[in-house]
Amino acid sequence: MDASVSEIANITWTQNALHVLATTLHLTSYLYPEQALIHDGDVFDYIVVGAGTAGCVIANRLTEDPTSKVLLIEAGGDPPIESGLPGLMSYMKQSAEDWNYTSVYDGYSQQCHTPPVSDIPRGKMLGGCSSMNYMYYVRGNPYDYDNWANITNDNTWSYNNVLPYFIKSERLQNSKIWNTPNAAFHGSEGYLGVTKQFEKRTNKYLQVFSELGYNVVLDTNGNYTLGFTEPLLTMVNGYRQSTAKTFLSPIKNRSNLHVLKNTLVTKINFDEDNNAVSIDAIKENKKKITIRANKEIIVSAGTINSPQLLMLSGIGPRKHLEDLGINVIADLPVGENLQNHISGISTYALEKTPKRPKDPHKHPQPTVMGFATVDNLQTYPDYQSINLIVDSEDLLQSCAFTNGFKKEICNIFYKEAKGREVMISQTIVLHPKSRGRILLRNINPYVYPEIFTGYFSDASDLENLASYMERVNCVMTTNYFQEVNATFLIPPDCASNEPGSKEFWRCYALCMAMPMNHYIGTCAMGSVVDGRLKVFGVQRLRVVDASVIPNMTSGNTNVPIIMIAEKAADFIKAGN
Numbered sequence: 001m002d003a004s005v006s007e008i009a010n011i012t013w014t015q016n017a018l019h020v021l022a023t024t025l026h027l028t029s030y031l032y033p034e035q036a037l038i039h040d041g042d043v044f045d046y047i048v049v050g051a052g053t054a055g056c057v058i059a060n061r062l063t064e065d066p067t068s069k070v071l072l073i074e075a076g077g078d079p080p081i082e083s084g085l086p087g088l089m090s091y092m093k094q095s096a097e098d099w100n101y102t103s104v105y106d107g108y109s110q111q112c113h114t115p116p117v118s119d120i121p122r123g124k125m126l127g128g129c130s131s132m133n134y135m136y137y138v139r140g141n142p143y144d145y146d147n148w149a150n151i152t153n154d155n156t157w158s159y160n161n162v163l164p165y166f167i168k169s170e171r172l173q174n175s176k177i178w179n180t181p182n183a184a185f186h187g188s189e190g191y192l193g194v195t196k197q198f199e200k201r202t203n204k205y206l207q208v209f210s211e212l213g214y215n216v217v218l219d220t221n222g223n224y225t226l227g228f229t230e231p232l233l234t235m236v237n238g239y240r241q242s243t244a245k246t247f248l249s250p251i252k253n254r255s256n257l258h259v260l261k262n263t264l265v266t267k268i269n270f271d272e273d274n275n276a277v278s279i280d281a282i283k284e285n286k287k288k289i290t291i292r293a294n295k296e297i298i299v300s301a302g303t304i305n306s307p308q309l310l311m312l313s314g315i316g317p318r319k320h321l322e323d324l325g326i327n328v329i330a331d332l333p334v335g336e337n338l339q340n341h342i343s344g345i346s347t348y349a350l351e352k353t354p355k356r357p358k359d360p361h362k363h364p365q366p367t368v369m370g371f372a373t374v375d376n377l378q379t380y381p382d383y384q385s386i387n388l389i390v391d392s393e394d395l396l397q398s399c400a401f402t403n404g405f406k407k408e409i410c411n412i413f414y415k416e417a418k419g420r421e422v423m424i425s426q427t428i429v430l431h432p433k434s435r436g437r438i439l440l441r442n443i444n445p446y447v448y449p450e451i452f453t454g455y456f457s458d459a460s461d462l463e464n465l466a467s468y469m470e471r472v473n474c475v476m477t478t479n480y481f482q483e484v485n486a487t488f489l490i491p492p493d494c495a496s497n498e499p500g501s502k503e504f505w506r507c508y509a510l511c512m513a514m515p516m517n518h519y520i521g522t523c524a525m526g527s528v529v530d531g532r533l534k535v536f537g538v539q540r541l542r543v544v545d546a547s548v549i550p551n552m553t554s555g556n557t558n559v560p561i562i563m564i565a566e567k568a569a570d571f572i573k574a575g576n
């Protein structure tokens with residue numbers, strides 16, 4: 001068996017073993033709220049659909065008022081033990097807790113992957129994607145939020161007005177940052193624990209980027225976000241800080257919080273005045289129930305599932321809904337404007353290194369992260385550079401499984417890197433122009449929607465990716481890379497291009513293109529929801545999750561979504 005095939009077989013075997021452990025011993029259930037006893041026709045003040053990143057935050061904040069009765073409904077169950085342990089995060093993809101979506105084949109953007117489509121991992125458990133993500137704590141740039149304020153014509157989204165909500169959720173545990181002026185941008189009392197993982201190994205890579213003229217900084221989450229750093233992580237004392245662990249566990253005994261797990265919400269129902277009044281759902285035992293909401297229904301099912309549920313309920317593009325025989329309640333561009341960060345992977349084999357023992361309580365990939373511009377006068381970044389310092393075994397896992405590149409490429413990379421330290425450098429186009437969309441296949445809520453990612457449909461995204469990757473490749477000229485005789489690993493698909501030519505970088509960027517997991521925009525503010533996240537054309541219905549983000553932030557999306565949920569909870573409380 002070749003290296004890639006046997007690596008994937010090992011991962012699948014481990015995942016099956018972990019699944020047996022989870023389903024027989026339920027080792028994590030004590031951490032989370034018990035399953036609520038819910039009957040057909042029950043009534044709550046608020047129903048929150050989806051106990052993911054945003055849903056757990058909303059449920060926490062709404063139940064702060066003891067008179068509010070809240071039902072939180074989640075399609076998945078409790079996160080398994082491997083979700084809590086940072087060192088095992090790679091095993092979450094394609095597990096029983098992953099919705100495991102794939103994109104529609106576009107014949108272009110994923111040509112060096114097997115199969116040539118995008119895997120779209122999405123958490124199906126309490127905490128949603130925050131229970132399976134890579135734990136980088138990144139807020140983005142002040143400009144991102146000022147831009148949202150312009151789009152919504154609502155100044156509450158300006159950076160100055162969202163900053164208090166980032167601070168509210170955060171509990172930063174890092175004495176170095178607390179002793180700098182950047183302390184003013186951080187919180188110490190929030191639910192979400194945030195730390196840094198110091199690794200001796202990363203120092204020489206910070207030095208590499210410094211030699212190239214980039215600033216090395218302690219923190220990129222203040223109002224100045226450029227430079228290279230060891231990133232902050234949503235991890236404390238060796239455990240993941242999902243929103244299930246941080247926002248739900250501490251309040252699991254609140255008497256006004258009811259959590260219904262392993263239950264799929266299939267439809268939102270409206271009265272004759274277009275008020276959202278109830279939801280239909282299918283429980284674990286396949287029993288159909290209808291639950292009423294006195295005040296509001298909040299959809300927090302994520303960028304793929306929120307538009308699916310809205311469209312199934314009659315909110316979406318008229319023609320598409322009518323083609324499927326769905327009664328149109330509101331004609332809105334639901335499912336359109338799908339965005340994601342697109343990145344490219346460059347791999348460098350460095351000095352010989354001994355095999356290191358794995359610590360499940362540590363982030364498995366010591367990271368150097370940077371935010372950079374092409375124009376030195378600009379203050380918001382054009383690209384992000386995530387550099388993972390790993391060994392050749394991790395490279396194989398990342399190449400063949402996590403990133404899903406074809407085995408010919410991974411086997412060659414593994415052979416060249418065997419026994420050496422490896423820098424996997426991910427260069428991310430932070431402001432892509434390409435757009436995709438989501439469409440229903442049919443009216444069955446169990447059938448996954450069609451996901452057209454649209455990657456590189458705007459040609460400037462590939463040009464930018466190629467040029468940013470070429471810039472990052474200057475690492476090859478630095479003292480450390482020269483000293484250890486670094487090898488830049490090239491896929492066979494681009495071997496015939498003149499190295500360093502424009503054609504070479506275009507080929508390299510296209511072949512090694514890797515979508516991030518930052519899907520947003522399918523129920524965007526300004527077109528589907530207003531600045532208070534209320535769905536246009538109906539009442540008593542909001543969407544609160546990544547789907548409302550109108551334009552990509554300059555970085556990873558988890559923390560911006562927590563901020564959105566914190567803010568939305570205040571909107572809801574103020575409005576009722």
Ligand SMILES: Cc1cc2nc3c(=O)[nH]c(=O)nc-3n(C[C@H](O)[C@H](O)[C@H](O)COP(=O)(O)OP(=O)(O)OC[C@H]3O[C@@H](n4cnc5c(N)ncnc54)[C@H](O)[C@@H]3O)c2cc1C
Binds near residue numbers: 051
């Ligand atoms: C592998 C991976 C790595 C990532 N790494 C990072 C990172 O390092 N840093 C970062 O900032 N971001 C990262 N992200 C992105 C970030 O985690 C997500 O953008 C964010 O968590 C999405 O939050 P959400 O609330 O919009 O949706 P989700 O967290 O996906 O929550 C949606 C929830 O709704 C539930 N649901 C859906 N449909 C229904 C239904 N019909 N009925 C009932 N329940 C339903 C789902 O099961 C899920 O629990 C990563 C994501 C992934 C997948």
